[in-house]
Amino acid sequence: MPVLLFLGFSSGLPLVLTAGTLQAWMTVSGIDIRTIGIFALVGLPYTVKFLWSPLMDRFIPPFAGRRRGWIIATQIGLIIGIGALAMNNPQDSLWLIGLIALMVAFTSASQDIVSDAYRTDILQEKERGLGAGVFVTGYRIAMLVGGAVALILSDQIGWESTYLFMAGLMFIGIGAALFGKEPAETSPPKNLEEAVWGPLKDFFSRPRAYILLLLIILYKLCDAYASTMTTPFLIRGVGFTATDVGTINKGFGFVSTIIGALVGGTLMMRLGLFRSLLIFGILQAVSNLSFVLLAWAGKSYGVLVFTVALENISGGMGTSAFVALLMSLCNHRYSATQYALLSSLSALGRTFIAPTSGYMVEISGWAVFFFVSALFALPGLWLLWRFRDEIGELKH
Numbered sequence: 001m002p003v004l005l006f007l008g009f010s011s012g013l014p015l016v017l018t019a020g021t022l023q024a025w026m027t028v029s030g031i032d033i034r035t036i037g038i039f040a041l042v043g044l045p046y047t048v049k050f051l052w053s054p055l056m057d058r059f060i061p062p063f064a065g066r067r068r069g070w071i072i073a074t075q076i077g078l079i080i081g082i083g084a085l086a087m088n089n090p091q092d093s094l095w096l097i098g099l100i101a102l103m104v105a106f107t108s109a110s111q112d113i114v115s116d117a118y119r120t121d122i123l124q125e126k127e128r129g130l131g132a133g134v135f136v137t138g139y140r141i142a143m144l145v146g147g148a149v150a151l152i153l154s155d156q157i158g159w160e161s162t163y164l165f166m167a168g169l170m171f172i173g174i175g176a177a178l179f180g181k182e183p184a185e186t187s188p189p190k191n192l193e194e195a196v197w198g199p200l201k202d203f204f205s206r207p208r209a210y211i212l213l214l215l216i217i218l219y220k221l222c223d224a225y226a227s228t229m230t231t232p233f234l235i236r237g238v239g240f241t242a243t244d245v246g247t248i249n250k251g252f253g254f255v256s257t258i259i260g261a262l263v264g265g266t267l268m269m270r271l272g273l274f275r276s277l278l279i280f281g282i283l284q285a286v287s288n289l290s291f292v293l294l295a296w297a298g299k300s301y302g303v304l305v306f307t308v309a310l311e312n313i314s315g316g317m318g319t320s321a322f323v324a325l326l327m328s329l330c331n332h333r334y335s336a337t338q339y340a341l342l343s344s345l346s347a348l349g350r351t352f353i354a355p356t357s358g359y360m361v362e363i364s365g366w367a368v369f370f371f372v373s374a375l376f377a378l379p380g381l382w383l384l385w386r387f388r389d390e391i392g393e394l395k396h
Contacts, residue, residue, distance in 0.1 A: 003176045003179060004119060004131050004138070005134050007115050007138065007177070007180075008135035008137065008139040009172055010115075010138075010170055010173025010174075011108070011112050011138075012139035012142030013142040013169060014078050014082065015108060016142070016150075017085070017146050017150070020147055021146055021151065022039065022097075023039065024151055024154075026090045028154075029089065029091045031094065035094070039101070042105050043105060044102075045102070045106040045108075045109040045110075046109045046112070047344065047347075048344075049109040050337065053113045053341075054192065056113055057189055057199075057336045058189045058191070058194075064177070065182035066185075067117055068118065068177045068178075070110070071111065072178070075174050078107050078111065081107055082104060082166055083167040085100050085104065086159075086164040088100070089159065114336055117330075117339060119132070122183045123327065125328070128324035129276060129320050129321060130262075130268065130269060132261070132323035132324050133261035133263075133264055133316070134261075134262070136323070137258045137261055146166060150162050150166060186333050187333065196337075198334055199334035202331045203329070203331075207390060208387055212329060212387075212390070214383060215325075215383045215384060217346065217348050218379050219318075219325075219346075220284075220346065221380060222374060222375075223284050223318060225353060225376050230291075231249065233361075233366055233370075234249060237366045238294060239299045248305060248308055249308050252312075254312075256312035256313045257313070258316065259316065260312060260317045261317070261320050264316060265320040267317070268320065274384070274388050274391045276320075278381065278385065280321045283314035286310070287311040288374035289374050291366075326339060326343060326346070360372065
């Protein structure tokens with residue numbers, strides 16, 4: 001579990017350094033807003049990482065094994081890449097920084113591929129929920145360090161020194177990979193053709209494969225739909241200040257998410273996969289209804305704290321169960337490719353349905369919007385209940 005905590009940290013840190021923190025550096029440096037917007041394309045590798053994941057299933061580095069070897073290799077690349085960002089600045093080398101940031105994102109996405117595969121391969125069935133919660137905790141801490149802490153440091157020691165410091169923090173991941181044990185050896189795909197097509201053939205050979213894919217798309221949909229409008233609702237809909245939102249929704253919400261992930265993962269050891277998915281999924285829907293209560297109550301700090309706590313704790317619990325579900329669907333021979341594909345698929349609902357949220361608010365108002373978002377949980381919960389026997393039999 002400590003190894004997974006530190007691997008989660010090393011997975012989360014590069015993401016924020018090439019996203020929000022880099023945007024802040026560019027803004028402070030006087031880069032125009034259109035160019036800053038274009039730099040959002042740096043995150044593209046995280047979306048399409050499944051394209052090269054078969055390579056990380058097929059080939060074994062000459063050191064530390066198939067999983068830890070790739071983890072160490074990508075972490076070394078990240079230290080070099082983040083260090084290279086520190087050696088430049090947006091005012092003098094804007095497009096060079098863009099190229100380096102893109103390479104950092106590619107290497108970070110590659111680290112995510114193999115870290116997810118390592119977590120899938122190393123955890124026993126009863127450990128998956130807690131393991132997912134611990135990994136998410138490390139990831140969230142890294143987002144805080146690479147975001148809020150980095151911005152504070154930049155005012156004290158400058159951006160270049162801040163990025164050098166962040167590059168040094170990546171040694172935490174290398175230490176975790178060296179300390180951790182390699183998963184039990186599973187024969188890798190024999191060739192690239194098997195590495196590409198084997199994961200698909202293996203997945204679709206199981207009963208109800210299409211139902212499982214649909215469940216993956218639908219399970220977190222209500223959470224994703226509501227979250228797109230949470231901040232605008234708190235500021236514009238209810239009238240809280242940006243400080244209120246930053247302190248309570250972001251700060252207190254951050255702590256609540258970690259609590260939810262760890263509590264959810266621990267409860268999964270007793271409840272099992274199906275009951276955890278069902279109970280945590282219901283809690284996610286109920287947490288959306290708490291925003292309806294806040295819309296009715298108006299600017300009430302007590303209701304805000306209750307809503308933020310419930311929403312983030314239930315979201316953390318649901319994430320632990322959902323990650324455990326994804327891990328249970330992976331064959332250890334192809335876990336890098338299968339997990340990358342399944343996690344990309346899980347974003348489809350957020351990508352294609354969440355953009356309608358603003359129109360829904362304009363048409364219906366805030367209270368009805370959050371009520372409708374809670375209803376989005378019902379299809380996934382119905383699928384889960386309808387095919388509970390198949391979910392209960394997942395043992396990979």
